[in-house]
Amino acid sequence: MRITPTAEFMLEPVFFPVEPNKDAGTSRDNIGFGQSVGPGLDTRHGTILTLEDISVSFDGFKALNALNLYIGVGELRCIIGPNGAGKTTLMDVITGKTRPSHGKAWFGETLDLTQMSEVQIAQAGIGRKFQKPTVFEALSVFENLELAQKTDKSVWASLRARLTGEQKDRITEVLETIRLTTSVNRPAGLLSHGQKQFLEIGMLLMQDPQLLLLDEPVAGMTDAETEFTAELFKSLAGKHSLMVVEHDMGFVGSIADHVTVLHQGSVLAEGSLEQVQDNERVIEVYLGR
Ligand SMILES: Nc1ncnc2c1ncn2[C@@H]1O[C@H](COP(=O)(O)OP(=O)(O)OP(=O)(O)O)[C@@H](O)[C@H]1O
Ligand SMILES: [Mg+2]
DSSP, rough: OOOOOOOOTTTOEEEEEEEEEEESSSGTTTTEEEEEESSOOOOOSSEEEEEEEEEEEEEEEEEEEEEEEEEEETOOOEEETTTTSSHHHHHHTTTTTTTTSEEEEEOOOOOOOOSSOHHHHHTTTTTEESSOOOOTSSHHHHHHHHHHHOOOHHHHHHHHHHHHHHHHHHHHHHHHHOGGGGGGTTTTGGGGGHHHHHHHHHHHHHHHHHHEEEEEETOOOOHHHHHHHHHHHHHHHBEEEEEEEEHHHHHHHOOOOOEEEETTTEEEEEOOOOHHHHHHHHHHHTTTT
């Protein structure tokens, strides 16, 4: 049995200290110790994610270089860029996997991501989907969703605990959203690659994240699955904010109203897909001219 529980299933709710940021704007100065994370993210200025002047160095090589990026509440943003541009590193910084050597990273107005652990960031409402699906293969679709439900208990305690009606309703709703209602009792290991991807997205949705990060979600999917993913993401935008990294331009064109092009760790261009595709510098980077 392949069990890959993530740490957030096992931890108690956290209250973590965040240092007041002395040089941030006034709205960000009110961060105190013992701040509770969870619902009630402060997005009063309409921005869910603020990255300013972010740099990441690997042995002197700058994977991210003075990057600035702002994601609006409810936005569906696509990030494109050639291999090695820094797209995955960007997600690593947002989720606390990689610490920037320089720069600011805010979730909402008050949560300083550079001071939070990966688990705290996940609990604060940032969900991430990696390219390879990481579902519990031996468990049913239902059990996978059940496990992923926001809970303070350990994996096994959550499986034994009786679900409330509201929790069951939420699972039913998510099953419909990811179109796996008829596979509810199937072991996840028997699902197709695309269905496993949808299940993993469903598992993220069970935690009700405000910001979803999706790295190359349609890689390896059939055309029909890719089409459904586009529909799904469009339906999730608004209620959630999404940041989608993809190389498939057809897919990007079908979902994005706003695209950011990364190159050598910095933002090269931003705008509609048409706008960035017409941008001379973007054309140079993609065509190697
Ligand atoms: N842990 C690491 N140590 C050293 N170099 C790294 C590390 N992680 C990433 N890099 C380098 O940083 C650069 C950016 O990598 P990243 O994976 O973020 O690119 P990407 O835009 O996601 O590319 P792709 O489209 O191929 O997925 C690459 O040159 C990569 O080799
Ligand atoms: Mg990558």
